[in-house]
Amino acid sequence: xxxxxxxxxxxxxxxxxxxxxxxxxxxxxxxxxxxxxxxxxxxxxxxxxxxxxxxxxxxxxxxxxxxxxxxxxxxxxxxxxxxxxxxxxxxxxxxxxxxxxxxxxxxxxxxxxxxxxxxxxxxxxxxxxxxxxxxxxxxxxxxxxxxxxxxxxxxxxxxxxxxxxxxxxxxxxxxxxxxxxxxxxxxxxxxxxxxxxxxxxxxxxxxxxxxxxxxxxxxxxxxxxxxxxxxxxxxxxxxxxxxxxx
Amino acid sequence: xxxxxxxxxxxxxxxxxxxxxxxxxxxxxxxxxxxxxxxxxxxxxxxxxxxxxxxxxxxxxxxxxxxxxxxxxxxxxxxxxxxxxxxxxxxxxxxxxxxxxxxxxxxxxxxxxxxxxxxxxxxxxxxxxxxxxxxxxxxxxxxxxxxxxxxxxxxxxxxxxxxxxxxxxxxxxxxxxxxxxxxxxxxxxxxxxxxxxxxxxxxx
Ligand SMILES: [Fe+3]
Numbered sequence: 415x416x417x418x419x420x421x422x423x424x425x426x427x428x429x430x431x432x433x434x435x436x437x438x439x440x441x442x443x444x445x446x447x448x449x450x451x452x453x454x455x456x457x458x459x460x461x462x463x464x465x466x467x468x469x470x471x472x473x474x475x476x477x478x479x480x481x482x483x484x485x486x487x488x489x490x491x492x493x494x495x496x497x498x499x500x501x502x503x504x505x506x507x508x509x510x511x512x513x514x515x516x517x518x519x520x521x522x523x524x525x526x527x528x529x530x531x532x533x534x535x536x537x538x539x540x541x542x543x544x545x546x547x548x549x550x551x552x553x554x555x556x557x558x559x560x561x562x563x564x565x566x567x568x569x570x571x572x573x574x575x576x577x578x579x580x581x582x583x584x585x586x587x588x589x590x591x592x593x594x595x596x597x598x599x600x601x602x603x604x605x606x607x608x609x610x611x612x613x614x615x616x617x618x619x620x621x622x623x624x625x626x627x628x629x630x631x632x633x634x635x636x637x638x639x640x641x642x643x644x645x646x647x648x649x650x651x652x653x654x655x656x657x658x659x660x
Numbered sequence: 661x662x663x664x665x666x667x668x669x670x671x672x673x674x675x676x677x678x679x680x681x682x683x684x685x686x687x688x689x690x691x692x693x694x695x696x697x698x699x700x701x702x703x704x705x706x707x708x709x710x711x712x713x714x715x716x717x718x719x720x721x722x723x724x725x726x727x728x729x730x731x732x733x734x735x736x737x738x739x740x741x742x743x744x745x746x747x748x749x750x751x752x753x754x755x756x757x758x759x760x761x762x763x764x765x766x767x768x769x770x771x772x773x774x775x776x777x778x779x780x781x782x783x784x785x786x787x788x789x790x791x792x793x794x795x796x797x798x799x800x801x802x803x804x805x806x807x808x809x810x811x812x813x814x815x816x817x818x819x820x821x822x823x824x825x826x827x828x829x830x831x832x833x834x835x836x837x838x839x840x841x842x843x844x845x846x847x848x849x850x851x852x853x854x855x856x857x858x859x860x861x862x863x864x
Contacts, residue, residue, distance in 0.1 A: 420746035428863065433673045434804035441675070443802030446722035447853050453808075453863035456825050457785050461795050461810075462864050464745035465735065466760035474695065483694050505668045518683025526679045527691055530729070542691045544683045580676070580683055586747060588735045589864050591797050593806060595674040609675060612804050618672040644668045 423649040424458030434612035441608045442569055465588040468514040470548055477546050480559035484542030491541035493522025493560030495636040501553040505647030509553025516546040516582040524563030533565055564603055576603035585645040596641045597623045676799035680731050685764045700762025703776045707756040710739025710777030714846040717772040722854030726770030730800040734761040741780025784824035791819035808862045811849045814841040834860050
């Protein structure tokens with residue numbers, strides 16, 4: 415159901431046992447970057463329940479097409495062509511309109527366009543690796559890209575990241591802000607990855623694995639993966655006899 | 661058995677990783693031509709109302725080394741204490757101040773420097789006024805779930821002493837970790853992820 419007026423309630427408490435803890439020694443960098451003391455809770459104020467909004471005018475025509483947004487005229491990025499689509503929902507199941515979704519990824523060989531990435535797989539001159547879109551009134555988003563490659567990374571001597579796409583999502587309140595990663599159905603590397611393994615609950619990992627959706631495929635063009643993203647739910651406040659947001 | 665509540669679970673967080681700049685500030689890391697400019701800066705323009713101030717921030721790991729691959733987002737009220745957000749019900753915020761910023765640290769020094777206006781005061785749910793503050797959200801490689809904290813202003817001692825969030829901290833000796841001292845027009849805010857001076861982070 416759609417909301418006619420902006421909601422102003424506080425958000426559900428975050429389930430910190432569902433998210434990765436700060437200290438996860440299997441992911442070595444976390445050891446010196448994890449706060450040791452308990453985070454302090456307090457009731458949400460306007461500083462927490464408000465958040466920035468982004469208008470569609472920031473979007474360029476190719477922002478949601480990574481196969482073309484860095485490519486030379488008439489060319490396109492190398493690799494298996496895919497469409498990633500889904501909805502941004504909150505924990506109540508309400509589709510979240512007008513949220514900025516940003517994504518970034520390695521190229522088909524597993525190499526990032528970043529001076530810190532020294533992996534020997536080559537850069538693709540037609541692939542930049544980032545895109546963005548804004549959800550529609552029901553919370554839907556979609557973009558076109560190429561399947562990213564798996565890549566090795568310095569953690570253990572032979573750790574590899576499964577193919578993945580990084581996602582950054584805004585909600586309607588600043589404390590809904592979330593960064594996560596999308597994995598691909600059927601990839602055996604998911605269950606070998608120390609970063610995936612920071613998530614304690616297998617069901618929470620499964621919530622990050624996009625499903626291959628042959629019905630959403632564009633024949634002779636691109637396969638499709640469906641990836642829904644869930645942000646924190648909001649407490650309803652009674653308004654004129656009904657709970658807003660429900 | 662009762663009826664099911666049918667709630668979904670929030671998507672689990674994953675680290676922003678070492679290449680967060682590609683996605684969030686591509687122009688900063690030399691990927692040009694996709695977006696005309698990176699989002700979230702500058703915060704102020706010629707018409708923005710309020711007192712201009714600068715903030716210099718560094719984020720230190722447990723060995724005392726500044727993070728050089730960190731990205732911080734800021735969220736604050738305008739000079740009148742109003743948020744530029746649909747959920748702000750008290751009035752219209754300064755249209756020349758979005759209130760949201762996004763800042764990657766300098767890749768060599770780890771420093772973050774930005775200009776903003778000093779925010780006005782915003783109420784706590786019980787009506788008491790909070791001291792001026794900027795909400796911060798910190799992501800980087802090695803951080804599994806974005807860290808939330810606040811920066812308070814060192815020259816607001818009276819407001820800080822009565823702030824409903826600061827006064828509820830059990831360990832009052834940790835309040836200093838949330839207060840940025842002022843020198844001229846510049847506030848310096850050092851964030852420590854670990855150690856004796858570990859910054860207070862919030863579960864919000
Ligand atoms: Fe990655």
